[in-house]
Structures are given as structure tokens and as C-alpha cells.
Amino acid sequence: MFPRFIGLLFWLMVMGVMGFWYARTLGALAAALAFALFTIFKDLWRGQKISNWLRHNTVQEPPVLGGLWGDLIDRLRRILNDQKKQTESHQKRLQDFLSAIQASPNGVVLLDPEGRIEWCNQTAAHHLGFDTKRDVMQHVVHLVRDPVFKKYYLQETHDGEVIIEGRSSSLSYSVKLSVQLHAYGENRQLLLSRDVTALAQAEAMRRDFVANVSHEIRTPLTVLSGFIETLQTLDLKPEDRVKFLDLMSTQASRMQGLVNDLLTLSQLEGSPLPLMTEQFMLSELMGAAEAEAKGLSVANSVEGRLTQTLRFEMSQEWRLIGSRHEIYSAVTNLINNAVRYTPQDGTVTCIWAQLPDQRLQFSVQDTGPGIAPEHLPRLTERFYRVDRSRSRESGGTGLGLAITKHVMQRHGGELRIESELGKGSKFSLIFPESRTLEVLQNSSDIHLEVTHSSS
Incomplete structure (x- = not known):
């Protein structure tokens, strides 16, 4: 604004000199005052146009102004364009990040410091039975009613994971979920859920398999041990010894058949097609x-x-x-x-x-x-x-x-x-x-x- 002030002072001096030259001092002052008021009004009018342009969030085209105000408009326009590009870039990154989370096979829930749901992806909604719109700002404990989860949530520290029943579980099909809480930001929490039904079923099958194999092998071994003890401690007739040996052979064959089948099954599961x-x-x-x-x-x-x-x-x-x-x-x-x-x-x-x-x-x-x-x-x-x-x-x-x-x-x-x-x-x-x-x-x-x- 300093050059603008110098220019105004210069023109006032010019008008004063002109008035003095023509010996019309009062008229010269009046002319100088009128010119100053016109100049001030013009600046206010230009400033108001810039203010209106800025007030409307730069939706309209910027006003066309010359001089100092024109330079100001150009600078403002460059600054606003740079900010707009940065905002669009940040929004795109945020959208890409949210899209990636939506595509994740794991559930993701963002909780505020009070434990209310700020956002969740579709996987979490499916796992835990949330409505992505209706349940926003609802407390997570009010929606996930599993006692195991409630106890886990109320702990001071959340180390490890807990296994809970998924919302889609039924009498005929049990869905197992692994859930974890992680702190982030200012007292906020990240709730992660993962479907571990297949892993739970595989573990149950492994336990059943080990138990079944142990039982199937223990039975003939027990019979064999009993026969061996009998042969060692009793003085049997030759025909009884033959009978016992035949029974022992039957149990041994049964164990051999079981081992052979187990080996066959293992080879089928682990060999190429x-x-x-x-x-x-x-x-x-x-x-x-x-x-x-x-x-x-x-x-x-x-x-x-x-x-x-x-x-x-x-x-x-x-x-x-x-x-x-x-x-x-x-x-x-x-x-x-x-x-x-x-x-x-x-x-x-x-x-x-x-x-x-x-x-x-x-x-x-x-x-x-x-x-x-x-x-x-x-x-x-x-x-x-x-x-x-x-x-x-x-x-x-x-x-x-x-x-x-x-x-x-x-x-x-x-x-x-x-x-x-x-x-x-x-x-x-x-x-x-x-x-x-x-x-x-x-x-x-x-x-x-x-x-x-x-x-």
C-alpha cells in the first residue's frame, strides 16, 4: 500500500500546484479532495469485489482488476490453486487408503476415546453385525455383546488376541473371530477382526485325528501286551499257545493296516497331482x-x-x-x-x-x-x-x-x-x-x- 500512498500524495501536490497557479486555492483544494475521495472509493470498490470473491469460496471467476489489486488477485489465485491441488491430493490419498482398507479380508473399526465407532469397513460390519451408517457413534461394547470381548475391552492393556463368536454363527455352523485392540492417536483405538473359523476347524480336526490314532493304536497294543504277559507267565498247552499267537498276529496285522493307511493318506495329501x-x-x-x-x-x-x-x-x-x-x-x-x-x-x-x-x-x-x-x-x-x-x-x-x-x-x-x-x-x-x-x-x-x- 505504500506506493499507492505515494502516488496519492503526488497527485494531491499536483492538484495543489495547479490551484495555486490559477489562484484558485479553494477550488484546487476541493478538486484535490474530490480526487482523493474518488480514489479511495475506487479502492474500496475493488477491495469489496475481492472480498466477495473470497467469501464465495472462489467458485466464481476472480474479478479482473489492474494495478496493485490485479497483482494481489494473481497472487491469491496462485496460492488458492496450490492449496486446492494439495487438498485434492490429500483427499485422493485418503480415498485410496479407505478403499484399501475396504478391500482387506480383515475387519477394521476406528474407535474414538470413549469407545464409540467412528468408521468401519464392510468386513468388520459382516464379522460383528454392524450397520456402517446406523451404528456410527454407537459404543462398541453395546453392539459386540460377547462376554469374552467385553472382559477384554475393559482391561487396562490389550495384549494378544481373543477368540469370540461371529455374528453370523448359527446352531449348525460356528464362526470364530480373532479380535485385537491397538491404541493409536490421542486415546483412540483400532479394533481388528479376523475370521479364524478354518483355523479352528483345522485345529479341531488335528486334535480329533491325534486322539483317534492314539485310540486305534492303543487298543491292539493293549491286546498284544496282555497276550505277551500271558505267554510269559502261564504254562500254556501248545494248542492254547497257537491260539494266542494267532490272535496276536491278527492285532499286529490290524496295526500294520492302520499304519499303512495313515502313510497312504499322508502321501496323497502331500504329493503332486x-x-x-x-x-x-x-x-x-x-x-x-x-x-x-x-x-x-x-x-x-x-x-x-x-x-x-x-x-x-x-x-x-x-x-x-x-x-x-x-x-x-x-x-x-x-x-x-x-x-x-x-x-x-x-x-x-x-x-x-x-x-x-x-x-x-x-x-x-x-x-x-x-x-x-x-x-x-x-x-x-x-x-x-x-x-x-x-x-x-x-x-x-x-x-x-x-x-x-x-x-x-x-x-x-x-x-x-x-x-x-x-x-x-x-x-x-x-x-x-x-x-x-x-x-x-x-x-x-x-x-x-x-x-x-x-x-
């Missing part, structure tokens, strides 16, 4: 499976001979692509289970057939006691048995169907189970078309039907 380059003929595989089934049926027979009807049918020859060892294990698991649970005068039918969608199906149907519907979904669980005592008597380990399910998953296929109490069961292996090759050959080279029975 079967290659598409390995192939084998179904007729050769079924010949070996048939011989094994016949031997098992005779061994289980009270009369020491084959009394069950075992039927094997295959309309044509196929070549399967995959691991012969794994598929043989799956096929024989189904056949042997059917032989074990079918009465001595019952029938076990094994059929290979092509489905309308070109997939290949192997089905084993028996005339056994059947399985109640409530047991069907759990049959492929490790060590799950419908009748534990009968399974042990038949020599099963409780791992056969779990192994079969893994084999089919590794080959892109599926295991289907159908059963009806009092009528029998049907277990089917369905292989994808990509795993099968049709082989053209003379029908005389294929065993269309092989039947062994008491008749």
Missing part, C-alpha cells in the same frame, strides 16, 4: 481287485469257502489315465467294504459303465444292512464309523473312504454314496472324460461278466 502320462488297462486292474475280493470273502466265511455272490461287469475295455496304485486303492476300498458288510449269502455287484456325458463310472452295489441318512455326509471323515464294534470285527481302519475321496479329488473325479436301510448301499467312482480312453478290441478278449457264488 498324478501325471497325465501314466496309463493302465482297466481289465488288468479289475483282475487283481477280483482276486483280492474273492480271498477276503473266503477268509470272512464261516464255512471257509466262497458263499457270497461276487459279480464283476465291464461292457468294454478302457484305459485310465492316472496313478494305477491310487486308483487300485480306491477301487479295492469300495469292493472290500462291500464284501465285509454283506451277509454270507448276499451279493456284491461291481460295474464299469460310461455315463451319457462321456464320464466313466465304477459302481459297487451290495445287499448289506444299509446306512442311515444321517451318517452319509460323514462317511468320508477319518476314523468315522457307523458301527465301531462291527468295523473292528471286520478289520476296517476307518480310513478307507477318506483315502478314496482324496484319490478321486486328485484325479478330478468324485465319490458318490447312496444307501437305504435294510436294502444295501451303492458307492460310485466317477472319472472325468479327460482321464479315460476307450480301447477297441475283440469282445472275446474282455471278461464281460465274472461271477463267483455258492451255486
Whole structure:
């Protein structure tokens, strides 16, 4: 403003000199005063235009002014433009940050110093049952009513995490959440939630698995220990010693079978998927499976001979692509289970057939006691048995169907189970078309039907 003042003083002097020159002192003063007032009014008018422009948040275009006010406008405009760019940059960063938090698989809740919800992402809303709009500024303890969380929240320090029930839990499905509180800012808190349902289920399965393995191994070991102690302490007749040794051999075989199945299951879970380059003929595989089934049926027979009807049918020859060892294990698991649970005068039918969608199906149907519907979904669980005592008597380990399910998953296929109490069961292996090759050959080279029975 100092140059402006100098200019005004200069013009007043000029007007004064002019008035004195013309000997019109009073007129000169009046002219100088009028000019000064005009200049002041003009400056006030320009200042008011700038004030109005600033008051309207710079939405309108800045006024066009010359001189000092024009320079001021240019400087203000540059400053405001820089501030606007910085604000837009900060807003974009904030929006990107919030978008990243929204995309997080973990729940994030911002709490004020009083524990009220300031903001939360959709994951936290799903985990804890929040409404992202309605529940803003609601106290978190009023919304998360789990006693474990309330106790954790009221602690002076929040070390570690606690596990609580998720809002979407139900009687049939339990959702487990890990929640943690972290301090930040001025007495604010960050609440994090993480869905650990899968981890909790895996841990429960691990505990059950260890308990089941321990139980399955302890039982035959206890029997063996008892027999060994008897042989060591009692003077038995030769025929009794032979009987005890046979029983010990049975228990040892049972433990060996259990260990073998455990090793097979471990290999299936940890090994790469079967290659598409390995192939084998179904007729050769079924010949070996048939011989094994016949031997098992005779061994289980009270009369020491084959009394069950075992039927094997295959309309044509196929070549399967995959691991012969794994598929043989799956096929024989189904056949042997059917032989074990079918009465001595019952029938076990094994059929290979092509489905309308070109997939290949192997089905084993028996005339056994059947399985109640409530047991069907759990049959492929490790060590799950419908009748534990009968399974042990038949020599099963409780791992056969779990192994079969893994084999089919590794080959892109599926295991289907159908059963009806009092009528029998049907277990089917369905292989994808990509795993099968049709082989053209003379029908005389294929065993269309092989039947062994008491008749």
C-alpha cells in the first residue's frame, strides 16, 4: 500500500500546484479532495469485489482488476490453486487408503476415546453385525455383546488376541473371530477382526485325528501286551499257545493296516497331482481287485469257502489315465467294504459303465444292512464309523473312504454314496472324460461278466 500512498500524495501536490497557479486555492483544494475521495472509493470498490470473491469460496471467476489489486488477485489465485491441488491430493490419498482398507479380508473399526465407532469397513460390519451408517457413534461394547470381548475391552492393556463368536454363527455352523485392540492417536483405538473359523476347524480336526490314532493304536497294543504277559507267565498247552499267537498276529496285522493307511493318506495329501502320462488297462486292474475280493470273502466265511455272490461287469475295455496304485486303492476300498458288510449269502455287484456325458463310472452295489441318512455326509471323515464294534470285527481302519475321496479329488473325479436301510448301499467312482480312453478290441478278449457264488 505504500506506493499507492505515494502516488496519492503526488497527485494531491499536483492538484495543489495547479490551484495555486490559477489562484484558485479553494477550488484546487476541493478538486484535490474530490480526487482523493474518488480514489479511495475506487479502492474500496475493488477491495469489496475481492472480498466477495473470497467469501464465495472462489467458485466464481476472480474479478479482473489492474494495478496493485490485479497483482494481489494473481497472487491469491496462485496460492488458492496450490492449496486446492494439495487438498485434492490429500483427499485422493485418503480415498485410496479407505478403499484399501475396504478391500482387506480383515475387519477394521476406528474407535474414538470413549469407545464409540467412528468408521468401519464392510468386513468388520459382516464379522460383528454392524450397520456402517446406523451404528456410527454407537459404543462398541453395546453392539459386540460377547462376554469374552467385553472382559477384554475393559482391561487396562490389550495384549494378544481373543477368540469370540461371529455374528453370523448359527446352531449348525460356528464362526470364530480373532479380535485385537491397538491404541493409536490421542486415546483412540483400532479394533481388528479376523475370521479364524478354518483355523479352528483345522485345529479341531488335528486334535480329533491325534486322539483317534492314539485310540486305534492303543487298543491292539493293549491286546498284544496282555497276550505277551500271558505267554510269559502261564504254562500254556501248545494248542492254547497257537491260539494266542494267532490272535496276536491278527492285532499286529490290524496295526500294520492302520499304519499303512495313515502313510497312504499322508502321501496323497502331500504329493503332486498324478501325471497325465501314466496309463493302465482297466481289465488288468479289475483282475487283481477280483482276486483280492474273492480271498477276503473266503477268509470272512464261516464255512471257509466262497458263499457270497461276487459279480464283476465291464461292457468294454478302457484305459485310465492316472496313478494305477491310487486308483487300485480306491477301487479295492469300495469292493472290500462291500464284501465285509454283506451277509454270507448276499451279493456284491461291481460295474464299469460310461455315463451319457462321456464320464466313466465304477459302481459297487451290495445287499448289506444299509446306512442311515444321517451318517452319509460323514462317511468320508477319518476314523468315522457307523458301527465301531462291527468295523473292528471286520478289520476296517476307518480310513478307507477318506483315502478314496482324496484319490478321486486328485484325479478330478468324485465319490458318490447312496444307501437305504435294510436294502444295501451303492458307492460310485466317477472319472472325468479327460482321464479315460476307450480301447477297441475283440469282445472275446474282455471278461464281460465274472461271477463267483455258492451255486
